[in-house]
Amino acid sequence: DARVTQTPRHKVTEMGQEVTMRCQPILGHNTVFWYRQTMMQGLELLAYFRNRAPLDDSGMPKDRFSAEMPDATLATLKIQPSEPRDSAVYFCASGLSSGGGNEQFFGPGTRLTVL
Amino acid sequence: GNSVTQMEGPVTLSEEAFLTINCTYTATGYPSLFWYVQYPGEGLQLLLKATKADDKGSNKGFEATYRKETTSFHLEKGSVQVSDSAVYFCALSDRGASRGGKLIFGQGTELSVKP
Numbered sequence: 001d002a003r004v005t006q007t008p009r010h011k012v013t014e015m016g017q018e019v020t021m022r023c024q025p026i027l028g029h030n031t032v033f034w035y036r037q038t039m040m041q042g043l044e045l046l047a048y049f050r051n052r053a054p055l056d057d058s059g060m061p062k063d064r065f066s067a068e069m070p071d072a073t074l075a076t077l078k079i080q081p082s083e084p085r086d087s088a089v090y091f092c093a094s095g096l097s098s099g100g101g102n103e104q105f106f107g108p109g110t111r112l113t114v115l
Numbered sequence: 116g117n118s119v120t121q122m123e124g125p126v127t128l129s130e131e132a133f134l135t136i137n138c139t140y141t142a143t144g145y146p147s148l149f150w151y152v153q154y155p156g157e158g159l160q161l162l163l164k165a166t167k168a169d170d171k172g173s174n175k176g177f178e179a180t181y182r183k184e185t186t187s188f189h190l191e192k193g194s195v196q197v198s199d200s201a202v203y204f205c206a207l208s209d210r211g212a213s214r215g216g217k218l219i220f221g222q223g224t225e226l227s228v229k230p
Contacts, residue, residue, distance in 0.1 A: 004158075031216075033217075040220045041221060042220075043159075043204070043220050043223065045217070046210050048217060055217075056217070091158050091159070093158075093159075102147075102208070103149060103161045103164060104161075104218055105161075106151075106158035106159040106160065107158050108157060109157075109158050
């Protein structure tokens, strides 16, 4: 049963600390998406990759957020330094991009709390 | 640009009631349309999809028909259960390959079903 996995599932940290979230996309998928979900803003797209290349990261605060795909089996989202307003659930999703509008498969999310 | 608008929640129904959650979209070209469901504490899961006009997506008793003339993709279920309580997201995907499979989500509609 192929699934997107995310680690850690929960993270509590103090303001100013670095936070790294990891995602393992479904094997064979060539697109990876990072989303942030909060009560106030709903679901926001932060960044996405196709074939490991970043296509759009306009949704990310550039001064503190960075997203990378070191290889096809790992995507990372890093926040440095973290701030209380970064508290949210961060979802990773993967899919196959063939121009046909294919579905995305979501991971269980990382719940981040910044104190 | 492309956008999705859903009816505001929360929607509260009694068990076995009929459900409709409205979704309308604005898009250029011929997008694919999706309904995702998010159960408490989990990531989003694809519920159903439709890839062209007049297609009907269906799953688990839920249905939605792609109506190009009214730019709508309303979600319906004839008899809801308590286990259907969740947040429902309408989304569209631009078919253009350059979009990389990006989805545009509505703001979500919370459904609460009472016994």
